[in-house]
Amino acid sequence: NAGVTQTPKFQVLKTGQSMTLQCAQDMNHNSMYWYRQDPGMGLRLIYYSASEGTTDKGEVPNGYNVSRLNKREFSLRLESAAPSQTSVYFCASTSGSEVSYEQYFGPGTRLTVT
Amino acid sequence: EDQVTQSPEALRLQEGESSSLNCSYTVSGLRGLFWYRQDPGKGPEFLFTLYSAGEEKEKERLKATLTKKESFLHITAPKPEDSATYLCAVQDYSGGYQKVTFGTGTKLQVIP
Numbered sequence: 001n002a003g004v005t006q007t008p009k010f011q012v013l014k015t016g017q018s019m020t021l022q023c024a025q026d027m028n029h030n031s032m033y034w035y036r037q038d039p040g041m042g043l044r045l046i047y048y049s050a051s052e053g054t055t056d057k058g059e060v061p062n063g064y065n066v067s068r069l070n071k072r073e074f075s076l077r078l079e080s081a082a083p084s085q086t087s088v089y090f091c092a093s094t095s096g097s098e099v100s101y102e103q104y105f106g107p108g109t110r111l112t113v114t
Numbered sequence: 115e116d117q118v119t120q121s122p123e124a125l126r127l128q129e130g131e132s133s134s135l136n137c138s139y140t141v142s143g144l145r146g147l148f149w150y151r152q153d154p155g156k157g158p159e160f161l162f163t164l165y166s167a168g169e170e171k172e173k174e175r176l177k178a179t180l181t182k183k184e185s186f187l188h189i190t191a192p193k194p195e196d197s198a199t200y201l202c203a204v205q206d207y208s209g210g211y212q213k214v215t216f217g218t219g220t221k222l223q224v225i226p
Contacts, residue, residue, distance in 0.1 A: 042201075101146050106157050
């Protein structure tokens with residue numbers, strides 16, 4: 001049981017380049033999330049998917065797009081990277097049931113935009 | 115707007131020296147308060163969920179408590195392997211279960 005996996009672990013982009021961050025979970029969870037974590041700030045929600053086939057904006061969605069490919073996979077795309085998007089990105093999932101809202105996180109992708 | 119404030123920002127303890135971390139929160143209606151542990155270079159790891167004032171949960175040397183305005187993470191006789199950043203997060207009713215607000219964390223260092 002791998003939990004939540006993310007690829008790549010590290011990435012360096014030049015301003016204007018695009019890339020897709022991949023996330024997959026094997027816990028049969030309904031809901032999946034993308035966060036960014038910056039020094040001195042709490043985790044901030046970029047996008048989430050409450051269930052397969054749905055996606056919604058979080059707190060900081062500008063400059064990002066997402067795709068919920070199936071129940072297991074949720075990808076985050078940067079169409080034209082900017083230095084302000086230098087951050088650590090975490091994918092998370094939760095069962096989303098009425099009694100269980102705790103989130104399980106992947107190991108993160110460390111992205112640098114130069 | 116939901117707010118979560120954690121204190122202190124950093125804490126240095128001698129091995130065996132017990133202490134507490136604080137999480138103060140403001141939410142319109144608390145659905146749950148979560149504690150996570152984050153090791154350097156890794157994703158947060160879930161520790162506890164607390165749902166109502168007066169609730170307590172324990173795991174090894176950690177004990178989490180909840181009041182209507184704050185939560186404490188008590189660390190009893192810590193060991194060096196307890197060194198990590200501890201994150202607090204709250205979820206409220208108004209935003210639906212997707213809305214979780216995280217604090218900035220307390221970085222704990224336990225010295226042998």
